[in-house]
């Protein structure tokens with residue numbers, strides 16, 4: 001957009017004067033926005049885009065940051081989670097980054113956020129229609145472990161030629177009695193594309209299915225964007241004789257007593273004592289505020305936080 | 309709400325805000341097909357371009373995207389090119405975006421870029437001006453982005469459009485995606501949407 005663009009906006013009350021917009025230049029944002037629209041129109045298909053160099057190492061989630069930067073506006077409230085926690089160095093830095101370059105409000109509450117950027121978890125609190133979940137993706141290609149050549153995986157997606165992958169998964173079942181893959185467990189989107197859900201535990205896979213929120217995936221190093229529209233069928237790959245199952249724990253969360261959340265094992269003292277606590281810190285705190293208590297509600301007092 | 313008039317010397321901040329807002333509506337529209345959104349963007353594109361069509365093309369096009377104009381939309385071509393730097397597409401099949409002001413003379417959807425099996429994203433996004441759009445009406449939409457079914461009413465499309473749309477839908481993952489625009493309102497139809505007439 002050149003400086004003489006007639007595109008104007010009637011600002012909402014309280015818009016900060018001199019609002020500085022989200023780090024990326026307009027041309028880069030437009031390119032990513034076009035890719036996002038095509039990604040939504042072709043659920044589960046990886047749209048290539050020209051990634052721009054970000055002032056962060058790739059492991060930081062540059063793909064997710066670029067997607068967030070292209071989507072976010074002054075009315076948004078941003079939440080950033082890393083392994084379920086809002087208070088890791090990564091999550092705090094990304095929130096600060098957007099607060100600085102886009103002036104947006106941030107939150108740790110899942111229900112208060114309009115955009116949630118995540119690495120490795122889907123929040124336990126169900127998402128709503130007004131929310132966008134942005135996943136940081138290290139390896140977008142679900143067939144890469146099977147086939148190293150990009151031209152070949154692209155051809156496999158083009159022809160929906162997923163037989164080899166299913167055979168491979170089945171061999172794993174035959175060997176281990178179950179599908180060993182606990183993270184980044186592949187899904188089929190809208191009955192067509194096989195997609196990597198990013199390294200979330202397969203515990204989270206069912207949350208991708210028929211979700212009211214829009215789910216966007218950004219891979220910075222490989223320059224791919226893909227999406228799952230709201231209310232879209234997402235199926236974890238499985239077999240008739242080996243149906244898909246998620247992790248279960250014998251314990252409840254030691255802090256809040258939850259039996260329906262993904263638990264992390266945490267060492268709580270120098271004697272090596274361990275407890276299981278919710279990986280989703282906001283969910284756990286919310287439950288405790290509501291009065292729920294686990295078997296050892298003070299277990300983490302010494303470590304100050306549920307982050308593993 | 310008061311409209312903010314920005315002198316051209318004010319720089320990029322406000323166009324950036326405006327395009328963010330328009331894009332977010334376009335994303336919402338594409339993610340929830342059949343949802344009628346209204347842009348509050350202050351814009352006065354030359355006839356026959358509607359405010360919604362103008363806002364969409366100014367937000368999404370630039371020097372990297374070829375734009376095709378139907379004969380009725382030719383009078384807006386200079387405006388769009390001036391503000392976006394987008395080159396003209398000589399053929400419908402070359403276009404990243406197509407602006408169709410006379411929807412009753414819409415070229416066959418198959419004349420536009422449908423993408424390839426390997427790159428279905430390399431397809432035309434159409435912006436088609438219609439007489440009116442309503443969130444109620446005889447059309448029944450279903451598919452990704454829609455919980456159950458969503459009604460839609462559109463006036464001003466050629467009678468065979470929905471027949472063509474079925475063909476477009478069946479070509480998935482190839483196909484075009486469409487924005488229908490009327491005044492300040494627009495609605496999106498991604499190729500995944502099934503439309504019962």
Ligand SMILES: [Zn+2]
Pocket residue numbers: 253254255256257258277278283284285287
């Ligand atoms: Zn808990």
